Amino acid sequence: LAKTTQPISMDSYEGQEVNITCSHNNIATNDYITWYQQFPSQGPRFIIQGYKTKVTNEVASLFIPADRKSSTLSLPRVSLSDTAVYYCLVGDINRDNQGGKLIFGQGTELSVKP
């Protein structure tokens, strides 16, 4: 499993775009990049996943360069309710894999201020 490195904390203000970058230098060919969001006192919630280039959904965008050694989660126009911890995970989605071995690092604690 590829190890990931991301900033421990970030501050932002309401209405700004927030970009959180994750490094995963040892990513393997079969690995996908997945981001989770965790609000205080709640379980993590899946927000976005990608393999290469750009993925966008109603919550966020995920940018992945050609070498796939890093990825950037982009949250457009954040609000106070986006204050949470964001985890970057890299794992093998080989459908024959019978393991649940996602490794959650410390994540990035995003604080959005008014």
Added chain:
Amino acid sequence: NAGVTQTPKFQVLKTGQSMTLQCAQDMNHNSMYWYRQDPGMGLRLIYYSASEGTTDKGEVPNGYNVSRLNKREFSLRLESAAPSQTSVYFCASSEWGQQETQYFGPGTRLLVL
């Protein structure tokens, strides 16, 4: 659909006591997981069950046992609780082979005195 439910929400134990944390999912998922989260830390996998009838150790299995009772339910047992097991415990489930997309329960806060 309730998704993933966990009971109890909060529990206080004395050192040496035993207890079972319950987890159930109504999404017809094959795979289920137990994690623990300590203050300021990410989640660590304790045990997982890829499918009904199978269980495997994760990163931190010592001091825990699990039972996959049926497809819906996956319980975590502490036979002799220790203060080091004070943590928040999360149960999760996923579709077969899609462990990167897991659905989490609300957590059980456990305090061992």
